[in-house]
Amino acid sequence: MKRAYIVLLAVFFFLAISALVIIQVRWINNVVRAEDQRFRFGVNEALKEVVSELERVETYKRIISEINPEPAPAGVDDSDNLSMQESAEARLLEKYGFDPDIRSVIINRAGRTYLLNSESLQDETFLENTEPEEQMLSAGATSRMTNKIISIENIVSRILHETPQLRDRFTSEELNTLVRKSLDAVGIHLEYECAARGDYGGIIYRTPNYSESTGANKYLRQLFPNDPVPGNNVLSIYFPKEDEYKFSQIAFMAISSMLIVLLLILLATGTFIVIFRQKRLSEIRSDFINNMTHELKTPIATISLASQMLADETIPQGSRDIPGLTSVISEESNRLKVLVERVLQTAIFEKARLELNKKKTDIHAIILRAVDAFKLQVNGRGGIISTFLDASDPMVTIDEPNFFNVLINLLDNALKYTTRTPEITVTTSGYHKGITIIVSDNGIGIPREHLKHIFEKFYRVPAGNTHNIKGFGLGLSYVNKIIEEHHGNIKVESQVGKGTRIIIHLPKEQPK
Numbered sequence: 004m005k006r007a008y009i010v011l012l013a014v015f016f017f018l019a020i021s022a023l024v025i026i027q028v029r030w031i032n033n034v035v036r037a038e039d040q041r042f043r044f045g046v047n048e049a050l051k052e053v054v055s056e057l058e059r060v061e062t063y064k065r066i067i068s069e070i071n072p073e074p075a076p077a078g079v080d081d082s083d084n085l086s087m088q089e090s091a092e093a094r095l096l097e098k099y100g101f102d103p104d105i106r107s108v109i110i111n112r113a114g115r116t117y118l119l120n121s122e123s124l125q126d127e128t129f130l131e132n133t134e135p136e137e138q139m140l141s142a143g144a145t146s147r148m149t150n151k152i153i154s155i156e157n158i159v160s161r162i163l164h165e166t167p168q169l170r171d172r173f174t175s176e177e178l179n180t181l182v183r184k185s186l187d188a189v190g191i192h193l194e195y196e197c198a199a200r201g202d203y204g205g206i207i208y209r210t211p212n213y214s215e216s217t218g219a220n221k222y223l224r225q226l227f228p229n230d231p232v233p234g235n236n237v238l239s240i241y242f243p244k245e246d247e248y249k250f251s252q253i254a255f256m257a258i259s260s261m262l263i264v265l266l267l268i269l270l271a272t273g274t275f276i277v278i279f280r281q282k283r284l285s286e287i288r289s290d291f292i293n294n295m296t297h298e299l300k301t302p303i304a305t306i307s308l309a310s311q312m313l314a315d316e317t318i319p320q321g322s323r324d325i326p327g328l329t330s331v332i333s334e335e336s337n338r339l340k341v342l343v344e345r346v347l348q349t350a351i352f353e354k355a356r357l358e359l360n361k362k363k364t365d366i367h368a369i370i371l372r373a374v375d376a377f378k379l380q381v382n383g384r385g386g387i388i389s390t391f392l393d394a395s396d397p398m399v400t401i402d403e404p405n406f407f408n409v410l411i412n413l414l415d416n417a418l419k420y421t422t423r424t425p426e427i428t429v430t431t432s433g434y435h436k437g438i439t440i441i442v443s444d445n446g447i448g449i450p451r452e453h454l455k456h457i458f459e460k461f462y463r464v465p466a467g468n469t470h471n472i473k474g475f476g477l478g479l480s481y482v483n484k485i486i487e488e489h490h491g492n493i494k495v496e497s498q499v500g501k502g503t504r505i506i507i508h509l510p511k512e513q514p515k
Contacts, residue, residue: 006282013275020268027264031257038249042191043222049185050224050238056181058227061172169201169236172227175208182240193248197240199226212243219245299342302335309335359402359488361513366406366438367397370429373410377427380418386425388414394431394438400513405485410442412478413505417444420503437491437510448499457495458483490514 182197196217198209219241226236242248309328374388381388410429417427426445431438449457460480486493490510497503 009275009278009282013278016271016275020264020271023267024264027260031253031260034253034257035249038252042245042249043220045189045191046186046222046240046242047224049182049189049191050222050240052185052188053178053181053238054224054226054228056185057173057178058229060177061227166230166232166234169199169226169234170207178208178238179210191242191248193242193244195240195242197238200235200237200239202234202236217241217243219243299339302339302342305335306332306339359405361400361402361489363398364401364403364406365397366399366401366440366509367392367394367431369401369403369407370410370431370440373407373414374429376411377414377418381425381427384418384425386418386421386427388425388427389429391428391430394433396433396511397431397438399438399509399511401489401509402485406489409482409485412482413442416478417442417446417503420444421446434508437508440507440509441504443502443504445502448501448503449495449497450499451497454495454497458493 178197178199182195186193186195196210196213198213199207201207221239221241224238224240225233226238227233309332313325313328370390370392374390378388414427414429418425421427421444423445428441428443430441430443432441433439458479483493486507486509490513491508493505493507495503495505
């Protein structure tokens, strides 16, 4: 698949993920608003029930007190109460069109109602027209019913016209009990703070921690709204942990939803990172195959040509340079062997952990051996290879053959990637835990954007389709692996057109 198609697919995928995130955020906002409305509705319903129950309880208590009045304390005259009762009865009689001074009531057979005084009862004419005894009994029952109606209306009249002070209409225990019961009934089991205000704004009652300056939402409800003249009595309530409560109601769904979206984003990101890496690895491997083909063709062609010359019978025996041809075949065979071994070493690194035979070794001696192996090639190009071995203690615990190959790879790269007269330098110095080895050159350098990739397997700095610089992209990968196995570290400093420095820090003693 082309890289452009992968990029386009990634763009569309992340646009879809972004749309999903926006939808999830809007959904969470809607859920938050719905939970807020549900909470407010529940609180208002609870307060409505509290106010209704307070009125009902008060009415019940007042009716009971009117029916069964408490006895007056000793020394208190009842004449005032009696006169108030009589005046109320007089107002009711006037309301029905009767003379307030007449108290006796009788109903005849036609259903007519008469109010009679004692003088009327002694009138013989009236007595002659009175109805039989049964009708008089009926009239007596109706009279008692009428008196009961008058009594009830009297009670209701006093309730309507006599409004007690707010502090006398309920107790703090009654209020708290009703509030708690009503909130529990609507499913709100939160601690609350409340206060009751009178007509002039004064607080009649409040809970111990009630505060006017709180930042919480306050819910207000008028107390006793059905009074004949409704006052400004208000019940105020708020919940200190309202926000935490609302969040707890939606926390699981909201957090789960966001975690799933985040997981999708991470999985998508990881998937496309892997896709791009695989794409790049595919390109690197393709380049590796091309380079390997080019590298292997040269020794194979040379060996083939030398073999044909040895086998060609048309060439006189004396004209054949048999020692030279066999030497060429041997050198090219060794070269081919080295190339194959590098590929095999890389495969071994992937399959299992490399087993090294580490022992105390003079690192300076190994460096000098590696430098001697390249002196002829460097001198052949008119260059120089210098050593400054300044480490006071060169004894280091290493695997000698593999570390020798590390130095060979570094020197080979220094020579191979230098287009002008080569100047290669190898220096050593000591530090408190081990030894530092630096291999520097005056080569073409490595662009900054490629420095972080040079230790990756098969990676080579892009050079188009040219193959003038031979290699598989395995040398530095092998070097990095061996240094890691020795618990050291390696870094690269390079400037394009000026050269490269490879810096190795190697501990003297290996961890057990």
